[in-house]
Amino acid sequence: MSEHADVTAVVPCFNYGRWVGEAVDSLLAQEGGAPQIVVVDDGSTDVDTLRALERLSVPVVRQANAGLSAARNAGYASTDTPLVIALDADDRLPPGALRALKAPLAADPAVGFSYGITRFFGDWHGDMGFPGLDVYRMLYRHVVGPVGLTRRALWEDVGGYDPAFRTGYEDWDFWLGALERGWRGAKVDEVTFLYRRHGESMVFGARRQYRRLYGMLRSKHAALYARRAELARASEAGFAERQIYRYFWGPRPVPAWMEQAAYRLFFRR
Template identity: 40%
Template sequence: MATTPERTLPLVSIIVPCFNAGDTLPETLESARAVDYPSVEIIVCDDGSTDPLTLQVLSELGDDVRVVRQENAGLPAARNAAIAAARGAYVFPLDADDKIHPDYARAAVEVFEADPQVGIVHARVLRFGDAEGEVGYDDFSIGKLLNHNMIHQLSWFRRADWETLGGYDEKLRDGREDHEFWIRIVSTGRTVVKLDELYSIYRIRATSMNHTMTHDKLARIYAEIFRNNSEFYLEHLEEYFTERYVERARLAHWSLRYGKVEALIEGHPRAYGAVRRVAATARRLRRH
C-alpha cells in the first residue's frame, strides 16, 4: 500500500478518559507521545478524579497534552467529552491504563484515506499486566458482532461518524459501550478493517470491570444495546441466530470434551494452580 505523503496527513486525536488512574496514566501517555505520526493531538478527560496522585499527575502535564475536566459521569461520558474537544479527523480511544503501538496511527490513517467506506480500523491485541500474550478474537461478521464483540475498544474511527451518531451511549456506564458504538457504526453501512499487527496493548487486571461483571448486569446492558439497535438486529435476525446456534454447538462440544477437567479443577484448587503453571511454562517455551 502506498504511503500517504507527510504533508497531506490529517490530524488524529488520541483521547484518554481518566478517573483516579494516576498510577498508570504516565505510562499510557508515554506510549501516546511515542506514536510515529507527524500530526497527533492528545486529549485527557479527567472524569472527576479525587485521589492525590492522579491530581498531581494531571497538574504536571506539559503543553503537549490537553486536559478537559468534568464531574464524574462515567467512561462513555468522559470519552464523549474528550472527543467533543478533539479536532482530528480520526479518533483513537486510549484508556488510562492501556498503551498504543507507535505504528498504529499511520497504518490506520492509510486505510481510512484509501477507502472512504471504512468506518473502523482495529488490530490484533497484546495483553500485559496480570496476564500476557495475544487476545484471540473472531474474524468480523455482522452475525458475530450482534452476538458478541470482536472489535477491541482500542480501535480507530472517524470523528464525523461519532458526531453523526451522537457518540457513545452514556447510559452504559457499566461497560460494553464500545460494542454498542461499533454496532451503530456498522449499521450505517461502514466497513471494518483489521490490521494483522499487534498494535493494541491492553492491560489486564483481575479487578477490572470486564472480570467482575454479573449475569444480571450483562443482561441489562445487552437489553440496552438491543433497544438502541433493534432495527439493525431485526434486519440481520437470521445471521444473528445462525451465529447464536453455531456458538451453542461450539460450547457444547468443548463442554463434552473438557467438562471432566473443569470439574476436577473446581473440586481441587491445587489442580487449578498446576494447570496455570503448565500454561505459563508452555508460553515461556514458545518464546525461546
C-alpha cells in the same frame, strides 16, 4: 510536522494517576510522530492522580464524574481532527499502531473505523485476535475490541458513546451503532492495542452484568437484531460458529470455561 496531526487521542482518566503517564508516553512515541492528545479527567478524587495530571505536558479537560462514555464524548468534542482514537488511561498503544490503523481508512473512505490485535500485559499475558468483521458476528460477540481508530463523522453520525452504558459495553454499543448506519470497519493483522489486565478492570466486571447489559444492546438495536437471519446468510461465520453464537452467546450469560474454549476455537491467540 507529525504525520498523525490529523488524529486526536482521547485519554479518559478516573483515579488512574499511576498509569496515565504511560498511556500518554505511548502516544508521544508513535512512529511518524505524536497525534494531538487530550486527557479527560472524569472527576478524579485521588490526590496522586490529580498531581499526575498536573505534571502532564498535554491538555487536560476536567469534568464532574460522569462515566467513561461521557469522558470520551468530552474529548471528541474538545478537538476537531478528522480522526480520533480513545485510549483508556491504564492502557497503551504500541509504537506502530497509528500507522497501521490509518492505512485502511486512507485506502477507502467508506471505512469508518479500524482495529487490530489486542495484546494483554500486567496480570495476564497473551494476544487476542478476532475473526473477520461482519454484522452478524457483532450481534453476538464484541469482535472489534475496545480501541479503534474512528472518523469523527462516524462519531457524529452515531451520536457519540451512550452514557447509559456506564458499567460496560459502551464500545460494543458504539460499533453496533456504526454498523447499523452503514459504516464499515477494517481489521489489520498487527498488534494495535496493549490492554493492561489488572484487578477488577471494567471489561471483566461487565461480564457479571452480561444479562442486563446485553439486554440493553438488543433493545437499543432491535431493528438490527431483527435482521439476524438475513445477516447470518451473508456472514463469514461457519455453521458451528453460528450455532455457538445462537445458543450459547445469546441472551443467556456464558460460563467462563465455555467462553475461553470458544475463543481458542475461533479467535487467534
